[in-house]
Amino acid sequence: MDNSKIKQHISRQFNEEMEDIRNKVLTMGGLVEQQVDLATKAFMGNDMENAEKVVQQDRYVNEMEKDIDHECTEIMAKRQPAAFDLRMLIATIKIITDLERIGDEAARIAKMTMRLEGADYYQDKYYEIEHLLNLVKDMLNGALDAYARNDVEEVIAITEQDAKVDREYTSITRQLITQMMENPRNITRALDMLWAARALERIGDHSCNVCEQVIYMVKGKDVRHLSREELERTVNSVR
Template sequence: MEKKHVGQHISHKFNEEIEDIRNKVLIMGGLVEQQTIDAVEAVVTGNIELAENVVQSDKTVNALEQEIDEDCMLIIAKRQPAAFDLRLLIGISKTITELERTGDQATRIAEMAFKLEDNNRDLSDYRELKHLSELVRHILHDALDAFARLDVENSVEILTRDKEIDQEYVSVFRQLTLSMMEDSRNIKRALNIMSVIRSLERIGDHACNVCDYVIYAVKGADVRHMPEDEIKKTVLGT
């Protein structure tokens, strides 16, 4: 899809500039994906070094956000793009805000690893995180993939998966609330894990927002506040 659109430009240089920006977004996306995986791993295994890496990476993520935003501005000012190219550049500028905030949430999770290390580690391996973190890891990976391929169909499919994440979040939250009520010694642990699952749920939201921007760039349709069936009808005509 992308090749066709981008290939329509007369200016070869312009194509290269847009490709450069897209590659930087993919590098940034790869970084926040790794941050997310490592942050959960750090919490589950108590690997403090890994948690420190996540916190350190955030500086690179922030710097990339600023660099890509500047690139987008320069190219808009210089090339005066319209239609698909302009939507893509604006979509990229909004996408990187989502990625930067994904990095922030991963950093919060990593910081929780330090906190859990201070308390006595329990032997549960934080099993409550297992399913939710898998769901979130996949949605983030697939959203970045949809961005890389400008894949509208997959973007629409990904949007439908947010419900599952929300349901799992509510289920784990309830479980943790019960454990608090059963024994007040569980309260601190449960509050810490609640903070982690909230960050995971937010990362799922950011991934969905990226898909919104892919659909917007390719189709010109703003589906941000549309119900699922309306999105399918508008975007896929089904």
């Protein structure tokens, strides 16, 4: 991890508090990554054990969000940080909200899997979303890596991945609508697939939100609601 952006404070305890927050965010991110992986494997393979594990983990993710949020608030009140330190705390509070929502999307997929236990159309393992899943997992991993290393260089690549996710989601939607029109017996399976694909697309969006907060944390620039082209110009201009 590149700590060059982290100011070394006179107070050793302050340094430890800031590093503790960073480590907790990365631990939470790792747990959320596992949730996404297990939830989609459970959905595609009708795996109730992994589905139940994801739902149980969601409680831990929720508790971690509250714990980190409280710790950030305490530091802001007690230390009155400025510059990078203040931006890191503000960005972290927003990042953990997006991570918690990613966990919610994974739990939603897992609960759908549990509802569909024993369905007779699982023989094809929902192959359509495998590519979408891999794209989203790469985005989430890249966003967490950018946070860990205070690196805005990766952000452009991640936003390019988001464009691919959107195209893949649109393609899946059209394909499933066609299947439903051709044969009404495909409707139930197609609707389930649409919900799962939508959850993955939302995970990609939340990963982009994490990247936006990394830019704010490192460069002090608010890049929310910018187009990908505007974001790229902004990142390049503040390097």
